[in-house]
Amino acid sequence: MEAQLESVMVRAGVPGPVGALQRLSGGANMESWLFACGPDSPAAPRFVLRRAPSAEWIAARPLNMAGEAALIRHAFAGGVTSPEVVAELASEDGLGIGFVMRCLPGTADPEIALASGQDLAIDLAQAMARIHALDAAAVPFLPRLEPAEGVEGLARQFAEAGGDRPIIALGLAWLRAHLPPAASPVVVHGDFRIGNLMVDQGRLSGVLDWELAHLGDGHEDLAYGCMAVWRFGRLDRRGFGLTDIETMANAYQAAGGEPFDPARFRFWLVYRTVWWALGCLSMGQSWRAGTDRSLERVVVARRCAEQELDLLLLLEGDAPRAEQDRALPPAPVPPVTGQGEPSAAEILTAVSEWLAATVKDRLTGRERWELAVARNALGIVQREMAGRPPVADRALADDLLSARATLSTPGLLADLRRRALSTLAADMPKYPALSSARTLWEHL
The missing domain is CATH 3.30.200 (Phosphorylase Kinase; domain 1)
Known part of the structure; x- marks a missing residue:
């Protein structure tokens, strides 16, 4: 090479x-x-x-x-x-x-970026404004994203993925009912978030990963970087994990960006959460089709549960107060373990522990990271064998898409909350929003 x-x-x-x-x-x-x-x-x-x-x-x-x-x-x-x-x-x-x-100076490590504070937040806002000010006529090959067409594209992708995840169906129904008015198209980066931004000594040194760029609404970039998944545990700082949304929006406007519209921001926040949930599922299909047989693909596919939880947190405020305050149904009872011969799930745990104790210190760089992915994969299988609840419910998903069921339906929100908690606990139990959602919902 x-x-x-x-x-x-x-x-x-x-x-x-x-x-x-x-x-x-x-x-x-x-x-x-x-x-x-x-x-x-x-x-x-x-x-x-x-x-x-x-x-x-x-x-x-x-x-x-x-x-x-x-x-x-x-x-x-x-x-x-x-x-x-x-x-x-x-x-x-x-x-x-x-x-x-x-190569740019610095690092894209989220932990380092998130320790940078307000100066980096201002840099990001200014960078977004500069991107959105680029001459769109000079890049006519960029695809254009219109909200209505985008939502229907997500709906088709949902159907191709089985059309059986109720929380995603809820998000699609909400998007169809809340389409924003047309916006003047600008160059949108499409993947502008912590992790795709090089940081050197607390300041932005470069914007990476332009593969999702298109023409569209600049609010999309702002909303995408504010998604919980890209704040890497900084749940209290909704503006890119660095500050609050108001500070980001004001800095963006001061740098020449358009005035902040909360309704458009919320639309794109929900849109990109649904988009990433479906994107995760598509990773599994990419692996099945052989276009990318990396282990990372099948593991990322299970991150769909993260976005389902985040989506429910974004939308639950639209439910009647009585439904928001309704207690959750009981959690599934896990099977009894610890007796007799080791179960298959326990054997997987033993393999993972052996890899960590014997192999980890022999690896560096990409191989060490791939070992972490492999151990994560073993944990997913172990927890599924120990009792992951079913995730598919085509009938409920159809009812939500057609508005036969809504967040006003008695008991529906509580049921979806329990599903989200149980699925995520099996798939990605270390996801930071899981703990806070469990505290919020299970103490009603």
Whole structure:
């Protein structure tokens, strides 16, 4: 791979040698490889190869990688704090589909970003405003997202995924009933959140991962970064995990962004929560279809339960007060364990513990991260075997989609709350919002 990259870099005007090649652990979709290129010394410039996991995978995306590279170049030239693209891969390179960027200073580690505070929040607001001010006419290849078309696209995706998750159906019904008025289209990053933003000494050093960019409503970027899942446990700071939403909105407006509209913000917050729930489910289908057979795909698919919980927290305030105050039905009773021969679930736990004690310290970088994913996968299977409740309920989902059932239906909200808690406890028990939701709901 180093020799192939050296040819690419010569074409970019940066002669090798290439060294210190390592795959980075982040990225739910694309591969990222860090490498040095230049004189053989510690000070050699560093670059990042960004490429698709397969040609089949990228073919299904609205924006191909050539378009992503062109957009990043446009953003860089327009003053957005973003990477500099130095080369695009060609078929004769033998490296797949992608491009090479200069490595930015800092890190995308959420823990470091979330410790940065108000200065970073202002930087993010300004970066969003600059992105939304880019000349859309210069990137005519970007797809356009209209709210009504987007919602119906989600509905089709839901049907293709089985159409049997009631909380997602509730979200789709809400979206159909709360479509916002048309907005002047701007360039929307589409994945603007903690984890996709490089931070250096508490300040923004670069906006990464432009693969979901499109033309649409700028409120979508603001809402997406405020989703609970991208606040990584900072549930008390709804503005990107750094501050409050009002501060983010004011900073965005001060930087030239449009006035904040709470109704549009809420629509896109619900929309992207439904979108990510379905996106998680699609990861499993991608694995089944063979377009990406990585272990990460099947594990991320189980993160749908996180978004179902968040979606219910976003919508439950629309229910009558009597339903909001209704006690939850009893939790499922787990099977009795600890007698006789070890169960299959206990054996899985033993394997996971052995991996942590014996293998973990032998691994570094991407392999160590993949081991954590593997142990997470073993835990999911172990908890499912121990008694994960059924998640599919096509009849209830149909009733919610058609509004035959709503949050005013007696007992429905309490039932959905219990389903969300039980499913998430089996799939992703460490999700930060689970503990707070359990405290909120189980003490009614």
